[in-house]
Amino acid sequence: MAASVNSYFVPGYGISRTVIQHEIRYYCGSDAIVRRYTHEGRDGFLVTTSGPPLTQAQIEDIKNASRDYEERQAGRGRDGAGLFVNRPIPVGQQVRRSS
Template structure:
């Protein structure tokens, strides 16, 4: 007999998609899946699993890991130690590089 699947919405504030997709099976079991989802106008994730729902502590772990991930992504290719997560990035403009 297959275990029943439970789906629930997890608000995405402070949680990186890359992190939750890599860690969801660790927290909720090997059959757990997660996908981007919007519920009542809020962006987040739809978690589907036959295992237990994420606890508050696990959600905080995901947020902490997400912050570390985003900081590392922001540091890639930058020499300064002042990390500004969510730094504005110009798009649609040519970037001139001296060299």
């Protein structure tokens, strides 16, 4: 008898794609897959699995792991200044001169 496969939407706010793709099999089973998805105008992820769905506590764990991951990634900036995601970063600024 084949196992029933379920698909459900997880809102993406605060979740890193890299982290959820890495963690999904741990939480939902070895056959679980996740992909980017937009549902009713909201960006997130479509999880497909024959295993159990993510619980709210597991989603919070993924959000915490995502925050840690993003902070580590941001700390790898060129100058090693520990830049954080969503902080403005000056890039090739030019001073405007009035004529």
